[in-house]
Every structure is written in C-alpha cells, then in structure tokens.
Amino acid sequence: MLTESESIALHSLPRTGDCVLEAHDLVQDFGRKRVLDGISMQLNCGEILAIVGGSGSGKSTLMRQLALLQTPTSGTISLFGKDVTNMGEFDILPLRRRMGVMFQHGALFGDLTVLENVSMPLREHTDLDLETIEQIAMLKIALTGLEPDAAALFPSQLSGGMRKRAAVARGIALDPEILFLDEPSSGLDPISADAMDNLVLHLKKNLGLTILLVTHDMDSLWRVADRILLLANAKVAAEGSIHDLAGSGNSAAQQFFNGPRGRAAGACHDQ
Amino acid sequence: MHSTRAQQKMRSQAGFFIEDSLARCTGFWVASNLHDVEKHLARAEWPEERVQINLGQISALDTAGAWLIHRTITELEADGRQVSILDADERAHQLLELVRSRAESAMEPPKPYLPGFLESVGRKTGGQFKQFFEFLVFTGKLAFVFFRSVLRPWRIRWPLVVKELQNAGVNALPIVGLLAFLIGIVIAYQGGIVLRDYGANIYVADIVGLSMVRELAPLITAIIIAGRTGSAYTAQIGTMMVTEEVDALRSIGVSPLEMLVLPKLIALVIALPLLTVFADVMGLFGGMIMSATMLDMNTATFINRLAEALSLDSYLSGIGKAPVFAAIIAAVGCFQGFRVFGSAESVGRQTTISVVQSIFLVIIVDAAFSIAFAKLGI
Numbered sequence: 001m002l003t004e005s006e007s008i009a010l011h012s013l014p015r016t017g018d019c020v021l022e023a024h025d026l027v028q029d030f031g032r033k034r035v036l037d038g039i040s041m042q043l044n045c046g047e048i049l050a051i052v053g054g055s056g057s058g059k060s061t062l063m064r065q066l067a068l069l070q071t072p073t074s075g076t077i078s079l080f081g082k083d084v085t086n087m088g089e090f091d092i093l094p095l096r097r098r099m100g101v102m103f104q105h106g107a108l109f110g111d112l113t114v115l116e117n118v119s120m121p122l123r124e125h126t127d128l129d130l131e132t133i134e135q136i137a138m139l140k141i142a143l144t145g146l147e148p149d150a151a152a153l154f155p156s157q158l159s160g161g162m163r164k165r166a167a168v169a170r171g172i173a174l175d176p177e178i179l180f181l182d183e184p185s186s187g188l189d190p191i192s193a194d195a196m197d198n199l200v201l202h203l204k205k206n207l208g209l210t211i212l213l214v215t216h217d218m219d220s221l222w223r224v225a226d227r228i229l230l231l232a233n234a235k236v237a238a239e240g241s242i243h244d245l246a247g248s249g250n251s252a253a254q255q256f257f258n259g260p261r262g263r264a265a266g267a268c269h270d271q
Numbered sequence: 272m273h274s275t276r277a278q279q280k281m282r283s284q285a286g287f288f289i290e291d292s293l294a295r296c297t298g299f300w301v302a303s304n305l306h307d308v309e310k311h312l313a314r315a316e317w318p319e320e321r322v323q324i325n326l327g328q329i330s331a332l333d334t335a336g337a338w339l340i341h342r343t344i345t346e347l348e349a350d351g352r353q354v355s356i357l358d359a360d361e362r363a364h365q366l367l368e369l370v371r372s373r374a375e376s377a378m379e380p381p382k383p384y385l386p387g388f389l390e391s392v393g394r395k396t397g398g399q400f401k402q403f404f405e406f407l408v409f410t411g412k413l414a415f416v417f418f419r420s421v422l423r424p425w426r427i428r429w430p431l432v433v434k435e436l437q438n439a440g441v442n443a444l445p446i447v448g449l450l451a452f453l454i455g456i457v458i459a460y461q462g463g464i465v466l467r468d469y470g471a472n473i474y475v476a477d478i479v480g481l482s483m484v485r486e487l488a489p490l491i492t493a494i495i496i497a498g499r500t501g502s503a504y505t506a507q508i509g510t511m512m513v514t515e516e517v518d519a520l521r522s523i524g525v526s527p528l529e530m531l532v533l534p535k536l537i538a539l540v541i542a543l544p545l546l547t548v549f550a551d552v553m554g555l556f557g558g559m560i561m562s563a564t565m566l567d568m569n570t571a572t573f574i575n576r577l578a579e580a581l582s583l584d585s586y587l588s589g590i591g592k593a594p595v596f597a598a599i600i601a602a603v604g605c606f607q608g609f610r611v612f613g614s615a616e617s618v619g620r621q622t623t624i625s626v627v628q629s630i631f632l633v634i635i636v637d638a639a640f641s642i643a644f645a646k647l648g649i
Contacts, residue, residue, distance in 0.1 A: 139374075
C-alpha cells in the first residue's frame with residue numbers, strides 16, 4: 001500500500017538539470033553565535049555540488065539542514081519541489097527514502113555486520129525476501145569496491161577507508177536520488193582518497209545520482225566537483241565551477257584556492 | 272495529478288505478465304514496490320526454449336528491479352532457455368550491465384563465522400578464567416601501589432582524593448540516607464506486626480538495631496555505591512581508554528594506577544565507612560519513627576532498649592566490613608574501565624559488567640564475613 005505522498009513522489013521523477021533541492025535564506029544560531037547567515041543555494045539533478053569552507057565555517061551544519069537532520073533557525077528548504085521546512089516527521093519519511101547520507105565517521109551500527117548494516121534500509125522499507133535483500137545489499141557493497149569478504153565483518157574490524165565505503169553502500173541501499181557525503185576523503189591515505197573520488201564519480205555515472213558533498217580536500221574538488229559553494233563568515237562567499245573560483249578576484253576564493261595547497265592541487269589538474 | 276488515488280496506485284505499482292513467449296514488465300520496478308513481482312517471478316510458468324522479456328513499459332527501474340530481472344535471466348539461461356530483452360531504454364541497459372558486472376559477489380553473501388555450542392562454552396570459560404587472572408594481577412599491582420604510597424603519603428595526589436571524596440561521599444549522602452531511612456521503617460513495620468501479637472513490642476528495637484547495624488546498613492550502602500560510584504569509575508576510565516587518554520598518561524610518564532585508581536580507592540575506603548555510619552543513624556531513626564507511630568513506643572524507651580541490644584562488637588562488625596566493600600567496588604570498577612576496548616559501545620557493556628560483578632562480590636564477601644563472625648562468636 002502506498003500513501004498518496006509516496007505515489008506522487010514516484011510520479012515526479014526529476015530529469016537531469018531540474019532543481020531537486022533548493023534552500024532560501026537559511027539561518028542557524030547556536031546560542032548567540034550565528035553559524036549560517038542567510039544561505040541560499042540550489043542543487044540540480046545529476047550534478048556533484050561541493051560545499052567547501054574552513055573548519056567551523058558551518059558547512060557540516062548546512063549539510064545537516066539540507067539532509068533534513070536539523071531544523072534551521074529560519075529559512076526555507078524545498079525538496080523535489082515541495083516545501084519541507086515545516087513538514088512533520090511522518091510526512092517527510094517518503095522523501096527521506098529518496099535521500100542517502102554518508103556520515104563523516106560512517107555511523108555504521110556497531111552491533112551489526114556490514115551486510116546487515118546495508119540490508120537494514122531494505123528490510124525496513126521493502127517486503128522482499130531476506131535472500132533477495134541480502135543479494136541486493138551485496139550488490140551495493142560490491143559497487144562501492146569493498147571485497148565480498150568484508151560483508152561479514154563488524155564495523156570495528158574495518159579500516160577507515162573500508163568503513164566509509166560501507167557507509168556509502170548503506171547510503172545507496174534504496175537507490176536514493178540525492179546522496180549526501182560528509183567529508184568522504186578525510187582521514188584517508190592518498191590511495192584510498194583517490195579511490196573514494198573514483199567511487200563518487202562512478203556512482204554519479206552509473207546510478208545517475210545527484211551528490212552533495214562537504215569536503216576540504218583540494219584534489220577531490222578538482223576531480224569530482226561540478227560546482228562549488230564556498231562558505232566564509234557564515235555566508236556564501238563564492239559559487240561556481242572550480243575554474244571560475246580559482247580564477248576569480250574574490251578574496252575568500254583567493255585565500256582558499258591560491259594558498260600553497262590549493263595551487264599544488266590546481267597544478268596537478270592543468271590550472 | 273488530477274487522476275484519482277486508485278489510478279495513481281495502479282500506475283505506481285510494478286507489474287509482470289507472461290503472454291505466450293513474451294514476458295512484459297510494467298510500471299515502477301523500484302525496491303519498495305517489488306514484493307508482488309518477486310512472488311510472481313518465482314511462480315511464473317515460463318515458455319520452453321525461447322523467452323522474450325519486454326521492458327518497454329517500465330516507468331522506473333532501480334538496482335533492486337534490475338537485480339530481479341538479471342537473476343531471472345540467469346536462472347532461465349541455466350535451465351537452457353534462450354532469453355532476449357526487448358525495448359529496454361538506455362538507462363535500463365546501463366543498470367542491467369552494472370548489475371551483471373557485480374553479480375558474482377552478490378549471489379553468495381558471506382556468512383559471519385558462528386562458533387558451535389562446545390566452542391562457545393569453551394571460549395566463554397577460557398575468557399572468564401583469563402579475566403579472573405587479569406583481575407588478580409590488577410589487584411596485586413594496585414595493592415603494591417597502595418602500600419607504597421601509604422609509606423610515602425606525600426606522593427599521594429590529595430587534591431584528587433578530596434575531589435573523589437566529594438563525589439563518592441558527600442554527594443551520595445541524600446540517596447544513602449533516604450534509602451536507609453526507608454529500610455528502617457520497613458523493618459520496624461514488618462517486625463512490629465509479629466511482635467505486637469506476642470505483646471513483645473519492646474523488642475522491635477532489637478530487630479531494627481541488630482539487622483540495620485550489623486547487616487543492612489553496610490550492605491545497602493555498598494550496593495548503592497556500587498551502582499552509583501563504581502559504574503561512574505568504569506565509565507570514566509573506559510571513556511579515557513577509548514579516547515587514548517590513558518595511553519597519553521603513560522606516554523607522559525604518569526602511572527594510570529597512581530593517577531586514576533589510587534585516589535578513587537583511598538577516597539572510597541574513607542567514604543564508605545562514613546556513609547555506613549550515616550546509614551546506621553538514618554535506619555535507626557526510621558525504625559524509631561515507625562515504632563512511635565505504629566507501636567506507640569515512646570522514643571526514650573526505644574533508645575534505652577537500643578543501648579542494651581546493641582553491643583560495640585555489633586557496631587564495629589558492621590562498620591568494619593565497609594572498607595573491604597569499598598576496596599572491592601573501587602577495584603572492580605577501575606578494572607572493568609581498563610578492559611574497555613575499541614568503541615564507545617564497549618564502555619556501556621563494561622559498565623554493566625562492573626556493577627553486576629561488584630554487587631555480586633560484595634554479597635559473597637558479606638556472607639563470608641557472617642560465617643567468620645559466627646565462628647569467632649562476635
């Protein structure tokens with residue numbers, strides 16, 4: 001049985017280029033500190049948007065708000081063309097199934113194996129046979145590049161890179177349309193970080209995912225991001241492709257992209 | 272959007288039909304819809320030799336749907352049929368190809384290794400023995416550190432001891448006092464009912480006095496402190512294990528035993544006997560109130576009778592157990608804290624174990640004391 005909102009959800013499948021997620025004038029206060037001050041942005045179907053900024057610039061908070069995990073102090077968010085700012089938790093549920101989140105440290109359930117972690121969304125939201133669910137979960141695990149043997153391990157037995165991959169596998173278990181990635185390559189060695197970038201590109205290409213990622217890895221930005229949203233002083237300091245930003249006269253963008261690290265990463269990518 | 276709900280439901284379902292050698296897939300083949308289709312596929316009567324699967328009427332396909340189609344094709348081909356796909360759009364082709372490329376690992380999910388009955392019994396027993404010996408080693412080290420610092424008391428971290436005294440002693444006064452008071456009331460009430468029938472009201476002071484002072488006050492106090500303070504010790508040290516703060520102490524050249532455990536042990540060995548005295552007083556007070564209200568015994572009579580019934584031996588045998596209980600609670604609490612390994616989840620598990628073990632040991636030791644006192648005639 002499908003509720004009305006679910007069937008509507010299924011009918012309004014967005015096409016590449018449509019705006020799937022739009023935020024207007026988002027504000028977040030923590031006590032007296034204003035972490036986000038009037039952020040407006042949009043995410044288009046089929047693109048990879050990177051939110052960047054220094055530590056404490058509010059980029060993780062912005063991602064949590066967009067993933068509907070935190071209610072903004074003020075401002076509106078609309079998802080797939082519906083205003084979700086004041087929607088109740090139960091009305092949001094069908095929309096949540098169309099989004100996947102990979103948390104920074106994986107947030108895998110510690111008492112479940114990787115396979116059980118990835119199966120969990122499928123078990124909760126479908127009536128398929130357990131055997132089929134496990135096969136689909138294994139498919140997702142294989143898609144993220146984990147070895148099949150890793151599926152039987154517990155999160156505590158995994159390395160950091162494997163944990164992030166398993167978290168991505170859980171994020172894409174229900175074939176979401178939007179995938180949120182919080183710092184996908186932080187804390188990884190260069191080889192794993194490269195592999196993570198490849199995975200992001202691979203998912204976009206093969207599953208047609210729209211991806212929003214939070215990062216401060218310069219190499220990732222050059223390789224995967226179609227568009228970048230640079231946060232500074234709680235506001236959007238600059239927005240555009242990495243070439244636009246690196247070449248712009250904007251002072252925040254200059255600081256970010258023309259520091260030694262930014263230039264080194266740019267040099268490797270013919271900038 | 273203007274269609275009725277029934278129509279919307281029809282359209283948003285996934286369908287599967289077989290007509291002659293042609294199978295048609297229709298509608299939304301996405302994970303949340305596939306339950307009925309899965310059942311249909313399992314029961315379907317497939318044509319001999321050649322099967323054509325038409326995907327032209329599929330409105331949406333995800334990996335779960337693609338997997339079902341791929342699995343069906345594989346099974347049909349294994350039975351020696353020829354399968355062809357018709358009218359698949361580019362996206363469907365792409366998904367089917369993607370699923371096919373990973374199919375090998377999907378077919379056989381690895382099972383976690385589950386030990387058999389004998390093996391788990393063996394491992395569990397081995398683990399318990401190992402833990403017991405580790406606890407002995409820990410107790411030995413702790414005793415060594417304790418006596419060494421008793422000889423050199425200026426090396427003890429007194430500010431930490433005072434802080435722990437505040438936490439484990441002063442802050443525990445209200446709860447210990449309240450519970451002892453209530454237990455005093457309960458005992459006076461239960462004893463009073465029986466004694467009144469025999470006209471032996473006066474002996475309620477004996478019952479409350481002896482049971483509170485010899486047994487209940489030390490035991491109740493120890494159990495409260497095990498639940499309240501022992502668990503806090505485990506959680507504190509356990510969290511420090513997870514965040515590598517204990518290793519940081521070691522790397523700076525500070526012994527975690529001296530810094531983390533010794534102040535707690537000293538503080539609790541001082542605090543628990545004092546709390547027990549407080550519990551004695553509150554328990555007797557509760558008994559006295561109950562005797563006055565239920566048995567109409569005036570307080571002077573109660574106190575006089577108490578002075579006759581309670582010997583110094585009884586009082587000291589109760590208080591004397593408290594430092595031993597304190598040492599058990601502090602040692603078990605800290606020991607379980609150091610056994611935390613890996614994640615925050617482990618902190619919760621060890622905390623539970625710590626409380627259960629210290630209460631268990633406190634009761635065992637209390638029983639041993641009772642037997643010893645009986646033999647010694649105290």
